[in-house]
Amino acid sequence: MTQAASHYRGRRVLVTGGLGFIGSTLARALVAAGAHVTIADAMIPGCGGNPHNIQGIDDRVVVRLVDLRERSLLDDLVRGQDVIFNLAGKISHVDSMRDPDADLDNNCRAHLGLLEACRRVNPDTKVVYAGTRQVYGRPEYLPVDERHLVRPTDVNGINKAAGEAYHIVYNNAHGLRACSLRLTNVYGPRQLIDHSRQGFIGWFVRLAIEDAEIQIYGDGRQVRDFVYVDDAVDAFLLAGADDAANGQVLNVGGSEPIAHRDLVALLIDAAGTGRFTLVDWPSQRKAIDIGSFHADSTLIGQVLGWRPTTPLATGLARMVAFCREHWAHYVTNPGQAARL
């Protein structure tokens, strides 16, 4: 764990979306660091919130089943919190194109409410927002740094960009201390693997473990970068502890860009099960595809000293082992993956 962990001893910390994949992993690290952790989660179906994610720390965190869209609850929620890790939100690109209003409500209105509550009752707090590389859209150059234009290809990317920008405006104009981490593809234990609408890597792990066929769109040569969840959590801990991050937007990318087909081969090797095939792009997917992507994380290295340390093979092996051990808590429809 990062040196920044010592910053959190005895501090009051709120994690929104804290029953989700990254939020719960962050909450676990904060508990280990001696923080007083409150988790807020709306448990919106399909978004990744899972009570099992806090197994083992559930007696050391306060869990509040709060929906950030419920304005009347927010002042009480943020009052007295030294640091707020704001990870709540919807991240499904497909869902956002089907129901753009729900995406807007969760990714824009909810965060405006949270920031307004901070402004009212806790104006000195620090807020770290979970942004996404999705805001860049189809890259014009690789690796993509923070100077790249924000040109999302879907409604989710637009609303995530707006949510991020609110944080920066509240930092600059209202005196809050806030920043955003633009995460690339985060993976690891506790990731949602029950459906395919929240990024492909969780779904691929699921298919590999079920010894099913993994379908890769196109020729599989598109590149992505992947960040192991513990590395991503380190970035959050650093950003929350260091005022050098205030007002900044920082990429959090993986160290090893890798083609889809190579990733899947690595995964199948780690799992010892699964197989893959190349298929044509579904037209709806193709319309919002962005080609190859990997992030330049130089800036966060300079500002916060962060860099990813977990090799992909190691991370995938840990994720597969976790998923197998806790299978029943993460899969509601076992064996059906291959038929979806």
Place this chain on the structure above:
Amino acid sequence: MTQAASHYRGRRVLVTGGLGFIGSTLARALVAAGAHVTIADAMIPGCGGNPHNIQGIDDRVVVRLVDLRERSLLDDLVRGQDVIFNLAGKISHVDSMRDPDADLDNNCRAHLGLLEACRRVNPDTKVVYAGTRQVYGRPEYLPVDERHLVRPTDVNGINKAAGEAYHIVYNNAHGLRACSLRLTNVYGPRQLIDHSRQGFIGWFVRLAIEDAEIQIYGDGRQVRDFVYVDDAVDAFLLAGADDAANGQVLNVGGSEPIAHRDLVALLIDAAGTGRFTLVDWPSQRKAIDIGSFHADSTLIGQVLGWRPTTPLATGLARMVAFCREHWAHYVTNPGQAARL
């Protein structure tokens, strides 16, 4: 009027925000071009909608007092429209910082609803969105072209950027034909001059006519560019007529960047009344100020052949003359300007 006007003869055209300053001027041009014009306007107090704006064409347009936030009305509104000029929205930076929810509702949710309605009942229509240079925030270089990062300094800029981006995503992913014009400071007859929360130029004109003191923040050397409303309307007509604009975001800037103090001197000269003084920046204003700005409009010249043609002195003289002639229709609190 631009050559593009001939495109509209006999066509069905919807102008949202059509009782406002730019919308009504556009509607007048469309009526003159022989289009069947429907105006939709919510007449939200303080936003600039004014029945007097369509005086003289009110028997040749259909006016619907529709709020785009009213979802149940939108299918009927957009059905059968060949071109939709989507100018409805809130543009007050100050209001957006005081009531960010209202800004979000009007600038994001309303447009998502309109675009979804188009997708359902009129998927081949053309939509031209009124964007704003406000999305650029504080410029890193001048003149600002469309490659400049989008980094708004206020909630209004964030939500206007999201509204624009929805149009581009619906163009790219859903087959609508849509584009955005990023307007700089548009001025001219029918502009709101009743309060100061909607840009400074209307307010300055008001003060000059009332022979009151115009307060310029700082040293008055900040630069802006100004587009006469007829030139801006030409840009809309061109964009609505030409599929070369589809999926594009295009600056619509003025030809003559000018310092605030020089603008005010020109205005006082045009009006023959008024005076100005330099005052310190109010802190809340300073926090969202962007310094100097002027736009590079090269791209719209290349794509659509547009360029501004009205000299600032000419435009200001026309605006002052119009305001004096129609004073009672635009000023609800005459003589009080100097005391606000």
